[in-house]
Amino acid sequence: MRNGVPVVPAPPSELPPVEPIGSPGDVEAGRGQISSAKSLRLGGLELSSEDEADENCHNLVRKLCAMKVTWVIATLFTIVLCGALSGPVVCKDSVSCNQYHHKDQDLRLYSALITAALAAVLLQEAAAVALTHNTARKAIHLIPNIKESLLPSVLLCVTFLVLLVENLAMVIGDVPWFAHAANLNRSDLNEQPVFTVFYAEWVVNVPILLVMAGSISLGRSAVEVGEPLLITNIYIVLAWVAHFIPNVPLRYTVVSVSFLMYFRASWIMCMWVVRWRRRNPECHILGRPLLSFVLIIVFGIYGLVYLGRLHGLVSYRNERIFYTTMNFTTKLFASMTLAGIRSSEFQEVLLTMLANTQTSFKRAVNYEDQTPLLSD
Numbered sequence: 487m488r489n490g491v492p493v494v495p496a497p498p499s500e501l502p503p504v505e506p507i508g509s510p511g512d513v514e515a516g517r518g519q520i521s522s523a524k525s526l527r528l529g530g531l532e533l534s535s536e537d538e539a540d541e542n543c544h545n546l547v548r549k550l551c552a553m554k555v556t557w558v559i560a561t562l563f564t565i566v567l568c569g570a571l572s573g574p575v576v577c578k579d580s581v582s583c584n585q586y587h588h589k590d591q592d593l594r595l596y597s598a599l600i601t602a603a604l605a606a607v608l609l610q611e612a613a614a615v616a617l618t619h620n621t622a623r624k625a626i627h628l629i630p631n632i633k634e635s636l637l638p639s640v641l642l643c644v645t646f647l648v649l650l651v652e653n654l655a656m657v658i659g660d661v662p663w664f665a666h667a668a669n670l671n672r673s674d675l676n677e678q679p680v681f682t683v684f685y686a687e688w689v690v691n692v693p694i695l696l697v698m699a700g701s702i703s704l705g706r707s708a709v710e711v712g713e714p715l716l717i718t719n720i721y722i723v724l725a726w727v728a729h730f731i732p733n734v735p736l737r738y739t740v741v742s743v744s745f746l747m748y749f750r751a752s753w754i755m756c757m758w759v760v761r762w763r764r765r766n767p768e769c770h771i772l773g774r775p776l777l778s779f780v781l782i783i784v785f786g787i788y789g790l791v792y793l794g795r796l797h798g799l800v801s802y803r804n805e806r807i808f809y810t811t812m813n814f815t816t817k818l819f820a821s822m823t824l825a826g827i828r829s830s831e832f833q834e835v836l837l838t839m840l841a842n843t844q845t846s847f848k849r850a851v852n853y854e855d856q857t858p859l860l861s862d
Contacts, residue, residue: 557712561689561719568727574669574680577662582677587662590803597656600814604653607818608646615639638702638824645691645817652687653810670796671732678802684809685726691813692718695820699755699777702824704762714751718785721747725792741796748789752782777823784816 577583615636655664664683668675693715700711724744731737759775791808794800800808 557693557716557719560716561723564720564723565689568723572669572727572730574666574682574727574730577665577667577679580667580677583665583667583679584662586677586679586802587665590806593803593806594657596807597653597810600810601650601653601657604646604650604814607821608643608650611639611643611646611821615643638698641694641698641702642817642821642824645694645820648687648690649813649817652683652813655683656810666730668802669730669732670737671734672798675798680726680729680802681806681809682726684813685722687813688722689719691817692722695777695781695816696755698820698824699781700758703774703777704758706758706761710754710758710761714754717747717751717754721745721751728796741793745789748785752785755782777820780819780823781816784812788812 575583577587618636618639662679665679665681668678668680670676696715696718697711700706700714701708721744724740724747728737728740728744731740755778759771759778762775763769763771788809791800791805795802795805
């Protein structure tokens with residue numbers, strides 16, 4: 487009562503608003519950050535709108551190259567066609583080739599050492615996959631694609647397993663069923679063993695390396711990765727069949743086509759890096775793109791050794807030692823590179839999740855705690 491006049495309290499709708507701890511805008515921002523934290527994606531490599539527009543312009547042939555069944559069918563067709571036309575003789579059916587093979591029995595020890603090292607690396611990678619999978623099940627609701635992060639490790643396990651089988655064949659192979667006799671129309675080179683097992687391993691493992699370098703490291707689409715993958719498989723088969731073509735002009739035509747396809751695939755791989763840099767100008771070029779550059783250089787060195795073998799400058803024995811060594815070291819380097827990428831991806835996810843649980847999240851909790859007080 488004031489001056490004898492009763493004071494009627496204002497209705498609840500006219501009461502001044504009570505400002506909670508943390509404004510509703512902050513609360514909504516906090517909730518938005520929480521929801522974004524629940525939908526974190528490991529790695530964050532997604533195609534930009536520019537890449538998507540470019541992808542829509544790809545023709546039917548490039549889209550077909552992106553299909554896994556196309557890679558398999560085209561590779562098998564090339565192998566069968568080249569084998570049927572050249573008719574290579576298995577080394578065990580050639581007396582001279584068998585003699586060459588038995589001269590190099592000391593190399594079985596070297597292959598055995600590589601096999602033991604591969605077995606150790608394979609066990610380590612398989613254990614990492616199993617442990618990561620068990621840990622990933624606990625975070626599946628926070629990071630939806632965490633299972634996809636296991637794909638590099640699974641691919642590496644396949645790569646090391648194929649390489650293990652290749653070297654194991656040379657260790658236990660008293661009969662050279664894994665090689666063919668060369669037919670180059672040269673008395674000093676004819677009947678020397680051509681280790682077909684190397685080319686068979688490349689047809690399986692090189693596509694996996696390209697997927698790691700393109701899709702996993704640089705986030706390129708299946709269409710972009712499919713074309714160089716298919717080209718690479720075909721030129722590997724052409725390089726193999728050139729050892730069994732006695733006609734010199736025809737042989738060098740096949741070799742030239744093979745190297746032109748190598749340059750084409752290398753150019754596309756360089757374009758992967760250019761597009762990646764366009765989206766990530768602040769990132770170092772020796773980070774994620776490093777695997778692509780290393781593969782281009784390594785494949786080029788393989789090509790030089792291959793040409794040396796065709797001309798007799800590199801003996802079949804030294805070629806075997808080089809391929810055995812480089813096959814192992816290249817896959818090991820790919821494993822180390824992807825380990826660094828996976829580590830950086832997990833660190834990015836952890837930092838993002840920590841940033842999303844700062845001030846806004848605390849304000850949202852305080853605001854909800856104050857709600858019952860307002861209702862009273």
